[in-house]
Amino acid sequence: MPDLIDIRGVSHAYRTPAGPLPVLEDLNISVPEATFCAVVGPSGCGKSTLTRLVAGLMKPDRGEVWLHGERVTSPRRTVGMAFQNPVLLEWRTILENVILPLEIVAPRMPRKDRVERAMALLEMVGLRGFEAKRPSQLSGGMRQRASLCRAIVHRPDVLIMDEPFGALDNFTREDLWQTMRDLRAAEPFTCVLITHDLRESVFLGDQVIVLSGRPASTQFILNVGLPADRRIDVLYTPEATDMLHLLRDQIRIAQGREETVAGGAAPRDGQAAPARDRTSPALSPRDGGAR
Numbered sequence: 001m002p003d004l005i006d007i008r009g010v011s012h013a014y015r016t017p018a019g020p021l022p023v024l025e026d027l028n029i030s031v032p033e034a035t036f037c038a039v040v041g042p043s044g045c046g047k048s049t050l051t052r053l054v055a056g057l058m059k060p061d062r063g064e065v066w067l068h069g070e071r072v073t074s075p076r077r078t079v080g081m082a083f084q085n086p087v088l089l090e091w092r093t094i095l096e097n098v099i100l101p102l103e104i105v106a107p108r109m110p111r112k113d114r115v116e117r118a119m120a121l122l123e124m125v126g127l128r129g130f131e132a133k134r135p136s137q138l139s140g141g142m143r144q145r146a147s148l149c150r151a152i153v154h155r156p157d158v159l160i161m162d163e164p165f166g167a168l169d170n171f172t173r174e175d176l177w178q179t180m181r182d183l184r185a186a187e188p189f190t191c192v193l194i195t196h197d198l199r200e201s202v203f204l205g206d207q208v209i210v211l212s213g214r215p216a217s218t219q220f221i222l223n224v225g226l227p228a229d230r231r232i233d234v235l236y237t238p239e240a241t242d243m244l245h246l247l248r249d250q251i252r253i254a255q256g257r258e259e260t261v262a263g264g265a266a267p268r269d270g271q272a273a274p275a276r277d278r279t280s281p282a283l284s285p286r287d288g289g290a291r
């Protein structure tokens, strides 16, 4: 499958009053079309910066970001975004909120078709019957469902999600993971998910990328390899448990807290592990130093 997102040798520093703050350093990530890439890493390492670069909201100091074979140099309409805070417009109904991107991206699309498209998505996420409500009349989980519909209503090439489920309780969050799985099955899209939740990364991801501490580079890549129609129970299997331990170890290394992990020593200075991309070998039980 061709890579839909290709991040090549990207480095970026913010200009701050105290001088440049290097955030990303020689970052390389490839996301094949119609796959789900979860990105985890220590707090403040540069994950949100990465999403801004992919969406074309910022240009990197060095390196290139490519989407569908085109270099990203300006904001892209073909990118859908979902955040922790859904930011739905209170003066619009849920249906009108979901339709909004179509009004911008496909202004000539007949209203009947827009409504049909939005209603089909609302049905898929279990919000049929709530289309005439205002955002404040819905629960947090329902608002996030509506926000997901809005993010993909215009069939973007890429969906970028930055901690979309972070504010939800555990049960609602797991429901939403399953909604995401069903949405993907219904209409495959390429997705980059930023998360602090390792279970979420394994449940939703085809690959999980662990970023090193700031300035972030790719420290570790886990190929998840679970079936596409996975159910929540899969997280309790030994295979998933081993992956979670492995990721936990990698996060500790990225935070500079762990000295060793299977396969190598972590640097002591809290910076990135050696800047080479490592694809996880097939996981065997206890591989990765599960404790």
Ligand SMILES: Nc1ncnc2c1ncn2[C@@H]1O[C@H](COP(=O)(O)OP(=O)(O)OP(=O)(O)O)[C@@H](O)[C@H]1O
Pocket (backbone or CB within 6 Å): 014, 015, 016, 021, 023, 042, 043, 044, 045, 046, 047, 048, 049, 050
């Ligand atoms: N516009 C900006 N100007 C200056 N510094 C910034 C700017 N945006 C982010 N930063 C800094 O860059 C670093 C990386 O920020 P970013 O939001 O990308 O990290 P993150 O990994 O998403 O963080 P978290 O996990 O806490 O959400 C942080 O130290 C942050 O304070």
